[in-house]
Structures are given as structure tokens and as C-alpha cells.
Amino acid sequence: MPSHHLQYKKKRKKPPGRPNSAVLPLYAALDLGTNNCRMLIARRTRQGFRVVDSFSRITRLGEDVAQSGRLSEDAMERTLKALLVCAKKIQNRNVTFVRSVATEACRRADNALDFLNRVQCETGLNLEAINPEEEASLALTGCASLLNLTKPKALVFDIGGGSTEVMWIELDRLGDPQVVDIISLPIGVVTVSEEYARAQEVSHDSYRAIQDHVIQELQAFDRRNAISTDVANGSVQMLGTSGTVTTLGAIHLKLPRYLRSKVDGMNLPFDEIHRVSHRLAQMNCDERAAHPCIGASRADLVIAGCAILEGLCQLWPVGELTIADRGIREGILLKLMRSQDQA
Numbered sequence: 529m530p531s532h533h534l535q536y537k538k539k540r541k542k543p544p545g546r547p548n549s550a551v552l553p554l555y556a557a558l559d560l561g562t563n564n565c566r567m568l569i570a571r572r573t574r575q576g577f578r579v580v581d582s583f584s585r586i587t588r589l590g591e592d593v594a595q596s597g598r599l600s601e602d603a604m605e606r607t608l609k610a611l612l613v614c615a616k617k618i619q620n621r622n623v624t625f626v627r628s629v630a631t632e633a634c635r636r637a638d639n640a641l642d643f644l645n646r647v648q649c650e651t652g653l654n655l656e657a658i659n660p661e662e663e664a665s666l667a668l669t670g671c672a673s674l675l676n677l678t679k680p681k682a683l684v685f686d687i688g689g690g691s692t693e694v695m696w697i698e699l700d701r702l703g704d705p706q707v708v709d710i711i712s713l714p715i716g717v718v719t720v721s722e723e724y725a726r727a728q729e730v731s732h733d734s735y736r737a738i739q740d741h742v743i744q745e746l747q748a749f750d751r752r753n754a755i756s757t758d759v760a761n762g763s764v765q766m767l768g769t770s771g772t773v774t775t776l777g778a779i780h781l782k783l784p785r786y787l788r789s790k791v792d793g794m795n796l797p798f799d800e801i802h803r804v805s806h807r808l809a810q811m812n813c814d815e816r817a818a819h820p821c822i823g824a825s826r827a828d829l830v831i832a833g834c835a836i837l838e839g840l841c842q843l844w845p846v847g848e849l850t851i852a853d854r855g856i857r858e859g860i861l862l863k864l865m866r867s868q869d870q871a
Contacts, residue, residue: 553623553625554569554580554622554625555569555571555572555624555861556569556570556617556625556626556627557626557627557857557858557860558627558655559855559860560611560629560634561589561631561633561688561690562589562631562633562689563588563590563689563692563716563829565584565586565607565610565614567614567617568581568857569623572865575797576862577862580621583614587603588718589634590637590716591603592722594722594723595722596635596637599634599639599643600759603859608646608647608650611647611655612651614651614653615651615652619652627656627657627748627860627862628656628822629657630644630657631647631663631690631691631856632688632714633661633689634655636646636690636714638693644656654699660691660693660712661710661712663693664707664712664714665807665859667684668684668695668697668859669858670854671684671855671858671864672748673704674850674854675703676769676850679763679765680698681696681699681764681765682695682699682764683696683764683767683840683846685769685770686768686856687768687771687772687837688770689719689829690716690855691712691719692713692716692742692836693710693711693712694746694840695707695709695710696708706847708753709749709752709753711749713745715742717830717833717836720836721828725832729812729831730809730832730835732809734835735831737808738836739835739836739839740839741839742839742843743814743843750844755828756844759844764844765846765848766840767850768840768851769855771826771830771833772836773849773852774788774851775833776788776801778821779790779804779821780796780800783820783821785821786821792851792853793850793851794850795851796848796850796851797847797849801838801841801849805837805838808834809831813827813828851857
């Protein structure tokens with residue numbers, strides 16, 4: 529995901545009698561993915577929460593894990609440096625409640641446990657490697673408020689660095705999402721790029737091969753839930769959270785730089801997904817790196833993400849995608865806050 533700049537509100541003097549927000553506890557959510565290390569620190573509000581600090585850095589922890597089965601020393605060193613920044617922010621702000629999770633790279637690597645123990649020793653952070661179901665649940669919690677209540681069923685997905693989670697959702701009579709089925713594909717922008725890209729470029733044939741791979745992996749999931757039938761009936765919406773979809777949204781809007789407030793919650797027609805993806809595929813890596821909504825750190829990954837997304841769109845022609853610039857971190861924050869209500 530690009531380095532998104534969250535919008536902060538200017539501080540205003542509070543009228544007499546209103547509680548001082550500074551005395552309210554702070555919550556931190558850290559998501560260590562295959563490609564990114566991201567953290568939010570937030571304070572609870574009546575509407576949900578307000579972000580007071582954030583951190584995002586591309587560390588590529590899962591680099592070459594698909595081939596070697598292990599986290600490399602360079603990748604671990606890069607990631608530890610990022611985690612030390614997170615730990616310092618948490619300490620400096622006296623955060624009360626913290627949850628730190630790791631996803632596909634730490635599920636897959638043979639030496640993941642050693643790395644997690646090293647993180648604990650060197651940073652004090654207690655990173656837990658969560659399973660795909662928990663990862664998907666957190667992502668859904670984080671972006672569920674963007675679901676359209678007029679459509680009773682939904683496909684919700686998260687294209688990550690090392691895996692892609694897809695959820696089949698039904699909205700109950702109160703409009704709350706209920707997970708009917710979930711699948712985690714071992715297909716992400718990092719793993720696909722390493723397998724299919726040559727000299728940082730994905731060829732036309734490789735692009736189609738990625739799409740076909742995604743569709744093949746999802747056929748049984750589609751059949752057992754009769755998803756295509758519901759899509760044909762027009763009762764399904766699609767909601768996506770990932771750097772791929774937010775990048776496409778920003779490019780579609782012709783933003784001079786990435787703006788979360790413009791992208792989060794927007795709707796993008798499938799034909800526009802195809803148009804923007806095709807345009808990006810025509811660029812070389814240097815041209816993509818120069819784009820203000822992509823940058824050098826993601827220029828070699830975004831085409832793989834586009835191919836994965838187009839595979840989803842081809843299998844399930846819903847016609848329109850709702851883009852969420854929110855997910856696991858927001859889900860962690862909301863669940864932490866709810867758990868305090870029940871304590």
C-alpha cells in the first residue's frame with residue numbers, strides 16, 4: 529500500500545465541562561504484512577476513534593519466502609528497524625492497549641518463530657502470527673461500515689503481499705455482516721511478482737496467467753456458495769481493501785498525490801479498473817515509480833495486484849467495486865475498544 533497520509537483535525541479549545549480527551553487511553557494496532565509494516569495509534573471517540581499517530585513502511589519481510597521457505601537476514605533487519613520505530617512511538621505516547629499481528633510471511637516461513645522471539649527481545653513488541661480466518665475477520669471489522677445495506681450479499685477481499693483473503697458475506701436483518709465462507713489464496717503481490725515478473729515487468733501472457741490462476745483457485749469456493757448465481761441476480765456487492773485498489777482509485781481520480789479522504793469509500797466501475805490497469809501495464813517500472821500515487825517502492829508490485837484484482841472481477845462480474853482504505857489495523861482498534869466495554 530502506498531504511504532497514505534491520514535487527515536488530522538486541528539486542535540480546538542474545548543468548552544467548559546467537556547472531559548479532557550488527553551486522559552482517555554490510547555490504543556495501538558500494528559499490522560506486519562509480507563510487504564508492509566503499518567501502525568495506527570488512536571483515541572476513542574463517540575463516533576469510533578480518532579487517529580493521533582501513524583506509521584507505514586515497506587519492509588518486504590516476505591521477500592523470497594515462497595522460494596526459500598525462510599525469512600532472509602536482510603528482510604528481518606529491515607523489518608526490525610521499522611518495528612523499533614513503532615515500539616518507540618508506543619512508548620513515547622504511553623499507549624495503554626496494544627495488539628500487534630503478523631500475517632502470511634510469518635505463517636509460511638520456517639524461521640518465523642525465531643524472528644518473532646527476536647522481535648520480542650529487541651523491541652518489546654509481542655507479535656502474534658494470526659491465521660487467515662482471523663486476518664480476514666479483522667479486515668472485515670475494519671471496513672464493514674462501507675457495505676451497502678441495499679445489497680444483501682457481499683464479496684469482501686484483501687489483496688496482500690503474500691496472500692489474498694476472500695470472504696462471502698450475508699447481511700442480516702440489522703445490516704450486520706455475517707461470514708458465510710472464507711478462503712485464503714497463497715497469491716499476493718510479492719509472491720506473484722517473484723513468480724511471474726521478469727526484470728520487474730509482468731508480460732501480457734503472465735498477466736493473463738495470474739488472472740487464470742486466481743480464477744482456478746476460486747472455482748470450488750464459487751461453486752459451493754453459488755456465488756455466480758447471486759452475482760447474476762444482482763444481489764451482490766464487492767468491497768476491496770488493499771494497496772492495489774486504493775492505488776487504482778487514486779489514479780482514476782487523477783489525484784496529484786494520494787489522499788485517503790478522496791479514495792476511502794469511493795466506487796470504481798469494473799471497466800475503469802480494466803482501463804487503469806491496462807494503462808499501468810503499458811508503463812515501464814520507472815514510469816510507474818515516477819507516478820505520485822505509486823512511488824518507487826511499489827512500482828514493481830502494482831501490476832501483479834492489478835492482475836489478481838482483474839481475476840476477481842472476471843470471475844464475479846459485479847460491475848462496481850467499493851474501495852476501502854481501512855482494514856486490519858482499524859479492525860484491531862475497534863475490537864480492542866469493544867473488548868474494554870465487555871471487561
